[in-house]
Amino acid sequence: MVRVRFAPSPTGFLHIGNVRTALFNFLYAKKEGGKFILRIEDTDVERSKQEYHDALMEDLLWMGIRWDEGPEVGGAYGPYLASERFSIYQQYTNELIQQGKAYHCYVTEEEIGEMKQLARAEKRPPRFDNRGRDFTKAEIERRKAQGIRSTVRFKIENPNLEIHDLIRGKVSFNLDEMLGDFIILRQDGSPTFHLAVCVDDGLMQVTHVIRGEDHLSNTPKHILLLEAMGFKPPQYGHLSLIHGEGGEPLSKRLESVSVREFRRRGILPHALANYIALLGWSPGTNQEIFQWEELQKAFDLAQVNKHASTYDSKKLDWVNGQHLRLLSDEDFAKHALAYLKEQKVLRFDETLVHKILPVFKDNIERFDQLPERLEILRDDFAYENKSLIQTAEAKEAFQAALSLLPHLRGNGEALFDEFVNQLKPKVKVKGKSLFMPLRMALTGKKHGPELKRIFPVLGLDLVKKRLERALNA
């Protein structure tokens, strides 16, 4: 049984990079019929915030990424918050110490700082030199007396390690050069990320770890730690990183690529997922637009590529537009209305808005373009070009239109056809010089959706009001 997990730390909002990791884990679990676990890695009590914790779950759910085990839903391997598992980490640490695989280390931060500076100056790798291993009893007593408190370090004994990465293939490390004994328990007794992640992955029987490439060089640590604690290490796959539009690496501070920002801009969750999946993964065919269920079937870890990619908002917008067009009129209206309400930008009668919304379906790429378009519902809109409706010909046309309004019987788009057919013989102007003034009188804008679609939605009463208003403008 495949068991994967997404283990974010609640220290910022989810952005395109994090959420892709979550998505790939989720998709992989779905594809393999496995379980997707959400685990909150809040070992850094200082920086972890409840606000981020809540936000991250909300964002995941909004995306359609649901976890089989984790906070709220529970599961057989809980608790799923690292902060509630401190005693477990303590227990594993004690065992490692008893077995001589870890030790209390009384080296101070100042000493380590000096050591690394020196190493750098001498062009040696700045790794911990394991000096804490060999302190005599007397030395330790002396340091304790000075008030120095110990950390617990895990002993690195292996000079080399080779892993088989699910995405990168064979990767070998020269541990002698890069890795010294590392801290698993801080002075204050709290676990470091390395300890927590290994104990949790081990205990939760995680089979595949799909994470960002920034963890690639942590992998030897994790494998060694896992093995020392008697766990069989999972298989690892490291996803290359995503860069922002300017080519800069993504950080937690980049609000412009946060899930919340996309939501605010009116991107459909499944369109976002579709776009993000395409960043680093390809189906191997020319298909680019995937419905949510389709994506779950098509995803394949073997087709994930190794190189970093750059986020492109234009393509995201395009993907979103494609998803909008795939929606039925009713679904489009439903989603759009929900968006307008959620973002608190619904300024007109809900029934009327609901009726007119489908008119824009083929026109927009994002929902945040809607409020501006909906301005045509405003009765006191300003005319984008007033001179268009002030000519004698225009006024004559409006008069004629008004006079035939009461005789119209049609419905839907046929209503407009009927209107046009009756209007044409009564006026001198035709073509553009008839329709532009009409559009201006009815919507206040030079451009917009087709009049035959707007006309029936406005209804004869509103059309009448607007023609009368144009006449007096």
Place this chain on the structure above:
RNA sequence: GUCCCCAUCGUCUAGCCUGGUCAGGACAAGAGCCUUUCGAGCUCUCGGCAGGGGUUCAAAUCCCCUUGGGGACGCCA
């Protein structure tokens, strides 16, 4: 600095493993068609194997070097 990863149009990518099809698609850009408007849609154009060495009859594909980019080197995750 040390270790590790990566490298195809401006961007996302297919092709690479198992050398041989004008290096294919998409976004963007430009042009046109269509639509009595804009957009959407349709058609076309522009544009790329980072560089250098090998191996081979043949290299985007295999090997090496260089260059460039990224990551790690935390009592952050």
